Amino acid sequence: MATVLEPAKLTLTDFKGKVDPDWCPGCGDFGVLSSLQKVFAEMNVQPHNVVTVSGIGCSSNLPGFINTYGMHTLHGRALAVATGVKMANHNLHVVVTGGDGDGFGIGGNHFIHTMRRNVDLLYIVMDNQIYGLTTGQTSPTSRKGMKTKSMPYGNVEEPINPITLALAAGATFVARGYSAEPKHLMDLIKQGMVHKGFSFIDVFSPCVTYNHDNTYAWFKERVRKLEDDPSYDSSDWHEATKRALLWGDEIPIGKFFQRTDLPSLDQADPVLEHGGPLAHRQLRIAPEVVRSFVSELM
């Protein structure tokens, strides 16, 4: 009888990337990266079984800073690329990381459709309510009135609420974290990793360089954990929507909503039901099937 050896317990170092992050000192994204690395290590997921996919932006550089398979794709397109990866090999953990401009602006269309498809991905948005890499313009989540280089007299547009948008689009796991609350964030990431379906975590990740409105001090006064309210039921979509609309002196963070009764896209696709990941299947089609294709034309 062969002895099955448990793989050695992984540590944060196993997930350290080839280069160090190039973010500004104090950037909220550091907290998100280390939370992600710690969760991977704690869950003992093998680095080669994870694909971290991003678009473009400060936070989208994350795949280069973590030791997994990575894809640094086009601005706004990470979710579409990640869907392709997941469908081609549904045994991989696919984690998508990016910013608010990438995900809710240029990538808004993919965001909505990936949620309604319930693709089994973990999507972490490092939401700093500003465009950072392009040196400080208004983003879809910038508060109304906020002055930026692109709207020097103040933003006249209403911001997007990513949580209500996700709830309306049919996301099956919807949460909000805060990068300065790493334990709470790690717990959300862990739950999102385990959730079979689309897991969305919008993370407040302050930009210390360009956003002087939504600072660490600003968030510290306001964030309240949903988990601290024992009466809160995250399976209640209507209650989740009510809480998601709260914004002001109190801003809820935590798991707003989760449902586990819907199949993920790979579970719903009949071709993936048997035969394992597509990427490892035979390329040739059985001769009798080919004959039936040709006979349809006769």
Added chain:
Amino acid sequence: MDRTFAVAIGGAAGQGVATPGDIFAKIFARRGLHINAYNAYQSIIRGGHTFLTIRAGIEEVTSFGDRIDLLIPLNQDSMDRHLGLMKAGSAVVYNGDSIKPGVRTHGAQLCPLPVNELSKGSRSKVEQNTLALAASLQMMNVDFEPLAEILTQQFMRKGAKVVTENLDIARAGYDYAAATFQPFASPLPMRDTQYAVLSGNIALAMGGAAAGVKFYCAYPMSPATGVLHWMAAHAREAGIVVRQVEDEIGVINMAIGAAHAGVRAMCATSGGGFALMTEGLGMSAMMETPVVVIDVQRAGPSTGVPTKTEQGDLWQMLGAGFGDFPKLIAAPTDILDCFKLVPEMHNLADRFQCPGIILGDLLLSEGRSSVDPVQLSFDTKIDRAELIVYADPNNGSNGYERYKITESGISPRAIPGVPGHMHTASTDEHDENGVLISDEFTNPVKRRAMMEKRQRKVAGIEAAVLPPVLIGSSTADVTLVGWGSTKGVIREAVEILNEEGISANQLQVRWLVPLHGEAIVDILKSSKHTIIVENNYSGQFARYLRSETSYVPNGHIRKYDGEPFMPHHLVEAVKEQLAGKAKLSVPMHEIMV
């Protein structure tokens, strides 16, 4: 191609032009006749005018031809539009109760069917179609049995009663024609061989299945939607995951994601959708993840004429994606070639880890052709080249570098899931390990090295593809140069010219990138008179050839009215140009469709 017989069916969309068309095509192909079919239609679900031409012959039929032998107008409009084109020896079969012939014809036999009388008791709305079909086949000397067989197959799902009703109507039409109309003077002989009837879109889809495509995604767009339809209908049997995506940007990115994870991935669209894909095309080149994109051209610019054909996307393909990167572009030359080209393109895209573009058009994608079923072999070569799917247990990562600098420019590609080969595939410029050098670490030496590494693939690509060859006598008076779908009509025009005493030959270009411009110029230099034929306004191929080689032909034949060339268009234009009357001919499409 003189022994051919062309049937044309005209009517409003929704009147059921397609069904009798399919039945004619199947009856011809099942009886050993070659066919070529083209449907002229509009972007409308009900109404308008649809005109389907099915041309059969004892040899390969390469175009829908110049002449209609049998016209079946399903409404007055079709009768009025086309009766004037009918020549002596032809016939017009129609519902005599509701349609009246207008313009007097030049010896065409008018065959009105008393539809109400013949179909008494029937509640079928398409009885006039079945009657006309049966009467026509009788006049072509086809037995009743093959029609009975197809009608039975067609209506089996609706129950025995519907089958009997349709067979009775068909029988009535068949017998009425035998008693009333003159049969065609020289009907086509029938043979024992059987051919498959293939459309270009089905050929492209089946080519993908034969190539081992496991992921196909698309956004519906005419005239490429047929590829999605075949893929979706056969997904389960073929083991292909087929996704309809929110837009073409999503399509190409999803396809590249799937390809990156290790499958062969493909997508198809038309010019407008392709425009949305171009940023993704550059991503494929930069990440060195192969993807195959099919662009089925329709008349542009912008939304253009969605149901009409054109070869107007060439420069879009050549310029697709900013920056310099290697890519492959080929235009299938006929419907069977749509099937053959797809696996070839996948093999090259895999080998050179770059995007491959197949440039078809509506003429091929929605046209039909008879094909020897032996040609539809799925045993074609599948070569995934330098792909690492499993780790070598003895070697571990072996110092793996995803973008290793090599002489060929090709670096072995590990797919996610392989232990010890983790790397980031990046759209930003990166080093051998995939580490970004675009921002903080910009390094001109590395940037240059990576650029040159990718561009070195171009030499390999050129060596992997053969240059085009001249078809016909090398001493001909005139050489017709075409690319892609014009092969068949040029071939027929060349035959007609030779029969009429003007010696002509043909150079048909299939590979656009790599072009092999020098080889093309070597051929054309020894030609006496060269004319470039293309289905667009500005001579996109002529301009491309000139930009690559400085070569200027003696003349051009172009057409941009949405309809394909007919053989006589080319013949007349060649004569006009050889007589020195024109250097640019733009034939008029006489059939108003």
